Amino acid sequence: GAVVSQHPSWVICKSGTSVKIECRSLDFQATTMFWYRQFPKQSLMLMATSNEGSKATYEQGVEKDKFLINHASLTLSTLTVTSAHPEDSSFYICSAPRQGVTGELFFGEGSRLTVL
């Protein structure tokens, strides 16, 4: 079964509103989680590294004020897309490593955001 779960699976919102996506590790604790974005027919692009209890680390070119990341507990990271615009429409995927499983990342099911 899934060990990393995202919610919601899909969301439609109006331009200018904010949308929150949750990423949970289901049976393990994750001090680090990763957020990716994927546009149609393209590969996954790493956006940021979410760190429990501290600030997220953003990849070059990703606006930290636009994509707010909060990792308030060892099993939950949230990505908030603020003031969403149609160009933010994408597939957002989170992942987390599970301790003891060398190097392997577990990915969530993904969240499809459509901004009208």
Add this chain to the structure above:
Amino acid sequence: DAKTTQPPSMDCAEGRAANLPCNHSTISGNEYVYWYRQIHSQGPQYIIHGLKNNETNEMASLIITEDRKSSTLILPHATLRDTAVYYCIVTNSGTYKYIFGTGTRLKVLA
């Protein structure tokens, strides 16, 4: 930038072996090779990984060349459900920071 290059697409007949190549000529000594696949509109799924020895599990085999500059993922008996984009990723096992390349779109044909 991704440290790997893969052919953009491949076809394979159902029941035959699918051999997916990956070049990673700049791999360093402490970096592993990981393979994931992504079925349409889902999160990537782990397949297999290795450091320098060949590896096999219930899903696939991984063949790594002796100089570690390339590898091949083998799906021994491809089924229609194996149609997906396959990603080869090179990373240090301690960082978990995966940089995805373009992957190979495998289409299994009936």
